[in-house]
Amino acid sequence: MNLMIIDSHVHIGEWDYEYYYKINNSVSDTNKVLDASKIDAAVAMPSDKMENESLLEELKNKGMGKYWFFPWVRPEMKGVMEFLEKNASQIAGIKMHGGLTRTPVNDEKYSAFLKVAEQNEMPVLCHAGRWQEMSSYKHTFELAQKYTGVKFIIAHQGGDDPKLKVESARELAKLGLENVWFDTSATREFWTIKMGVQALGAERFLFGSDYPVMHPKMSIEALRAAEIGRDAEEKILWKNAEFVLKGRPRVKG
Numbered sequence: 001m002n003l004m005i006i007d008s009h010v011h012i013g014e015w016d017y018e019y020y021y022k023i024n025n026s027v028s029d030t031n032k033v034l035d036a037s038k039i040d041a042a043v044a045m046p047s048d049k050m051e052n053e054s055l056l057e058e059l060k061n062k063g064m065g066k067y068w069f070f071p072w073v074r075p076e077m078k079g080v081m082e083f084l085e086k087n088a089s090q091i092a093g094i095k096m097h098g099g100l101t102r103t104p105v106n107d108e109k110y111s112a113f114l115k116v117a118e119q120n121e122m123p124v125l126c127h128a129g130r131w132q133e134m135s136s137y138k139h140t141f142e143l144a145q146k147y148t149g150v151k152f153i154i155a156h157q158g159g160d161d162p163k164l165k166v167e168s169a170r171e172l173a174k175l176g177l178e179n180v181w182f183d184t185s186a187t188r189e190f191w192t193i194k195m196g197v198q199a200l201g202a203e204r205f206l207f208g209s210d211y212p213v214m215h216p217k218m219s220i221e222a223l224r225a226a227e228i229g230r231d232a233e234e235k236i237l238w239k240n241a242e243f244v245l246k247g248r249p250r251v252k253g
């Protein structure tokens with residue numbers, strides 16, 4: 001039994017993407033899933049509809065202090081800078097996704113968000129996928145070298161592909177950047193967790209599910225199946241997340 005589990009990657013809301021049809025989880029639904037999975041707290045972000053305002057309201061009313069809120073930001077989003085400013089005390093970090101916005105996160109258009117993150121000591125979660133022009137983990141490495149005071153979390157262990165998951169960890173070890181972590185969300189290839197830990201050390205991985213894309217129970221079992229030892233498992237399940245989110249507020253009612 002573990003003392004605590006933090007899920008570093010949870011989505012709440014209704015998805016726009018055609019093939020996620022009708023996937024729509026409320027904060028209350030998500031509370032139940034976290035309880036059933038023995039998860040104590042989670043990083044919450046909206047679905048691809050990016051409805052930050054309504055999710056923040058729902059988290060205030062129903063979140064029971066369990067959630068760090070990461071609004072999903074993209075360039076040219078109406079009122080987003082005002083939203084970040086106005087709600088700075090309830091926002092723990094920000095989420096960026098190159099592929100969905102057709103703008104890689106290292107593009108100048110994202111720099112206003114990175115400055116907000118830098119000023120407020122907010123961690124930045126960047127999606128990483130197979131589409132290398134738009135969603136490469138390398139874009140985030142570049143940002144980490146430029147914004148050395150910002151903690152970056154790269155989603156899905158660097159991409160939805162075992163080669164990306166392992167090579168990104170090896171590359172980060174070579175670069176020696178101190179301000180980058182990977183989340184294990186939506187990782188089916190459980191052995192890549194072990195390969196990543198061997199390359200980079202357990203300190204740099206955060207447990208995440210990507211719920212509702214993957215149920216947290218599946219993600220916890222994937223981590224256990226990797227057989228990395230209890231110490232490493234505990235770091236990944238909560239200790240590293242606690243470090244990355246240190247001093248960041250959870251949403252309060």
Ligand SMILES: [Zn+2]
Nearest residue numbers: 009011155210
């Ligand atoms: Zn996600």
